Amino acid sequence: DVQLVQSGGTLVQPGGSLRLSCAVSGFTFSKYWMGWVRQAPGRGLEWVAHINQDGSDIYYMDAVKGRFTISRNNARNLLYLQMNSLRAEDTAVYYCIGDGGAWWGQGTLVTVSS
Amino acid sequence: DVVLTQSPLSLPVTLGQPASISCRSSQSLVYSDGNTYLNWFQQRPGQSPRRLIYNVFNRDSGVPDRFSGSVSGTDFTLKISRVEAEDVGVYYCMQHTYWPGTFGQGTKVEIK
Numbered sequence: 001d002v003q004l005v006q007s008g009g010t011l012v013q014p015g016g017s018l019r020l021s022c023a024v025s026g027f028t029f030s031k032y033w034m035g036w037v038r039q040a041p042g043r044g045l046e047w048v049a050h051i052n053q054d055g056s057d058i059y060y061m062d063a064v065k066g067r068f069t070i071s072r073n074n075a076r077n078l079l080y081l082q083m084n085s086l087r088a089e090d091t092a093v094y095y096c097i098g099d100g101g102a103w104w105g106q107g108t109l110v111t112v113s114s
Numbered sequence: 115d116v117v118l119t120q121s122p123l124s125l126p127v128t129l130g131q132p133a134s135i136s137c138r139s140s141q142s143l144v145y146s147d148g149n150t151y152l153n154w155f156q157q158r159p160g161q162s163p164r165r166l167i168y169n170v171f172n173r174d175s176g177v178p179d180r181f182s183g184s185v186s187g188t189d190f191t192l193k194i195s196r197v198e199a200e201d202v203g204v205y206y207c208m209q210h211t212y213w214p215g216t217f218g219q220g221t222k223v224e225i226k
Contacts, residue, residue: 045217059214104162
């Protein structure tokens with residue numbers, strides 16, 4: 001079975017940093033693009049970042065450019081999202097996704113508040 | 115970026131009756147390989163989204179056949195032939211023909 005198991009969400013102060021991880025199993029990780037999608041409380045889905053199979057093509061939404069970094073470790077089947085300079089408006093449930101949304105993690109809540 | 119506009123945003127339905135959700139794209143979603151990368155997702159309360167339909171028409175494994183997808187030009191439709199209680203939730207269309215991928219606003223399906 002395909003599994004995407006996320007970790008790293010927590011309460012962090014404005015300006016702080018956090019790294020989310022997504023551990024993948026059940027498919028050949030290195031063959032698929034992966035991404036992060038977020039959902040603010042009571043809101044819809046928002047595409048945050050994605051990375052292609054070898055990491056050579058990366059996209060960020062404008063609101064996180066220069067603050068967030070997506071990366072992957074194909075040898076360890078891990079996807080990351082490094083989040084710096086966090087703001088209150090980054091508060092959301094973050095999901096890792098793969099292959100056009102065929103696979104989703106369980107979601108992890110990031111709360112940015114003092 | 116491609117804009118996907120869903121309608122209606124709220125859809126009260128009667129159990130056993132059909133339901134239909136529209137997703138209009140701001141541009142053609144046909145990719146150079148001939149595929150159209152438009153997917154539909156269901157998000158039940160408190161759960162992660164789940165893909166129902168990929169590439170306009172194709173049902174994911176385990177998805178009941180009462181769910182179907184269709185297209186006319188840049189207008190995409192998700193149909194539920196007979197709504198069941200477990201279908202309550204928010205439905206999203208999503209395109210990844212063009213980067214960045216984009217989602218529709220979501221349509222909340224509830225039972226009357």
